[in-house]
Amino acid sequence: MSAADRAIQKIRDLIVEGQLGPGYRLPAESELAAKLQVSRNALREAVRALCEARVLEIRRGDGTFVSNLQPETLLGGLGFALDLMHDGTLLEIFEVRRLLEPAATGLAAQRATDEDITILTKSLHRLNDARDDEELIAFDLEFHRQVVSITGNATLCTLMDAIGKRAINARVARGVIQQGTKNFTFEQHSRIVEAIIARDPFLASAASTVHVSASESWLRHALDPARTKDGPADVFTQQRLHAMQQSADRPDGPDDGRS
Secondary structure: OOHHHHHHHHHHHHHHOOOOOOOOEOOOHHHHHHHHOOOHHHHHHHHHHHHHOOOEEEEOOOEEEEOOOOHHHHOOOHHHHHHOOOHHHHHHHHHHHHHHHHHHHHHHHHHOOHHHHHHHHHHHHHHHOOOOHHHHHHHHHHHHHHHHHOOOOHHHHHHHHHHHHHHHHHHHHOOOOOOOHHHHHHHHHHHHHHHHHOOOHHHHHHHHHHHHHHHHHHHHHHHOHHHOOOOHHHHHHHHHHHHHHHHHHOOOOOOOOOO
8 A cells, every 4th residue: 555545544534533524624734744654745645636536625725624525525526437437337327227216216205295296296397398309308317306306315316416417328329319208208207206296115116117227228229239120219119109008008097197
């Protein structure tokens, strides 16, 4: 382990132990280097690394401080890292989304207030009124953010925001937005809203699983069309027709998601 790595570890220990809390100003460089038993050069390198990790922040003319250590700060760079992933590792992002988002949606169904549901319903209707793909993407992201924000879990919100953005960007980059996507997306989002309104975590989780699995399936076929004779557009059509058939088979018949 290098001297800088030892300094990073020691500063981390001071934060974990509570000797340096959020917003605390670090001691003068010479004092801190002596306390950590490292050279000033090693300390400077450690500080630079911790600033990059958003653990510390330098305020010009005022000193170096511990950041607020909130999830949105510490995990804020995750989206940048995910944007660099592609091909096989990109599929892993979709798998992670499939593991996390249904659980988050189920939790949202348990915690949703009437106000949350009102805001979520408005978000759903904005998506249905999208005039082009750009608006559809923006409203799709807004809807998913709103669902996860209902959980009140800041860490989960930060993680899902980064994963959700990467998932959408992957579909756009590979042209996996076909004719009829808006109607299909609205249908699936409507099922999620219905389950949250019913305060049914199991139904909400199931509806979310269907939705995110469809996106993952699209990407798999976009990355490797040779896996099947059907291309992404054909897969989309099959899934959309299946969802519509499920809606028609429901006891209360199909609806437009506005009830």
